[in-house]
Amino acid sequence: MNELDQIKINFNPDELFTLNVVLAIIMFGVALDISTGDFKRLLTQPKIVLVGILSQFILMPALTFLIVIIVKPPPSVALGLILVGACPGGNVSNYMSKLAKANPALSVSLTAFATLLSVFMTPFNFEFWGSMYAPTNRLLKEVHLDPFALFKLVSMILGVPLIAGMLVRYYTPFWATKISKILKPLSFLFFILLLGIAFHNNWDIFTKHVHHVLFLVIAHNILAYILGFQTANLFKLKLHDKKTLAIETGIQNSGLGLLLIFGFFEGLGGMTLLAAFWGVWDIFSGLVLAWYWGRKSLVRNEEHTLKEGFYSIFNKNKNKI
Secondary structure, X not given: OOHHHHOOOOOOHHHHHHHHHHHHHHHHHHHOXXXXXXXXXXXXXXXXXXXXXXXXXXXXXXXXXHHHHHHOOOHHHHHHHHHHHHOOEOOXXXXXXXXXXXXXXXXXXXXXXXXXHHHHHHHHHHHHHHHHOHHHHHHHHHHOOOHHHHHHHHHXXXXXXXXXXXXXXXXXXXXXXXXXXXXXXXXXXHHHHHHHHHHHHOHHHHHHHHHHOHHHHHHHHHHHHHHHXXXXXXXXXXXXXXXXXXXXXXXXXXXXXXXXXXXXXXOOHHHHHHHHHHHHHHHHHHHXXXXXXXXXXXXXXXXXXXXXXXXXXXXXXXXXX
């Protein structure tokens, strides 16, 4: 067995249950901002929907598999990477799209659509790509992964809260808005706190072994942003939609990945280390990228306003002459 697979992560059943609840609450909070109109709006823009599906559920898992083939990391690390690549976009992507001056409405809509699709696509992509690489295929056979159990867990954590949140939004829009403003930031902060506690309890393990996944996670994440942006660019989407697709592709729901790892792989060392570091890194990288794009848009708007002001003054003086 690989050295990484022998790592024992300190994450007890109570913390695992809390992670289940927090992820479900985060999804519920996101769903409070989603209406049936968001889905209708997406259906009127089939090009964006197809590009989003292509980027998140086809190209991203394929890119991940290509990285695994080239780098050949330890089997558990490779399987962790494939799992993260198969997960839907992280819910924090909505906030980052707003910060990046991208298209927050599109981000929320795509999150909802991707979440529904992930109930089927995440188990499928994980099983399909995991079985295509011999070392990870052996791991999958050793744990006797039940695709139906995987589907059921993803449905309970993502699908049910999504539908419940949308129903609350549909029947009580006033309270949905009120609850969302409180629930979304609190649940996200609680998720960060939970990750922080997990890292604190496993700090020695993390510092000793993080070099095994450090550059792999960073490279994978950066390539995911590029993939999302260039896929949107290929289909000639607008700039704010390109930024949205880049963020939706680059921010993965690693919390769901961790949950599946503890639920089906008993916290297998390499998988857990990779997904945990991904959960920290993509929040950091996403905030940096969103801040850069947001700042760039702000400067561009200021320059545009100055130019308009200059031309306005120039034309007034010209008319006086």
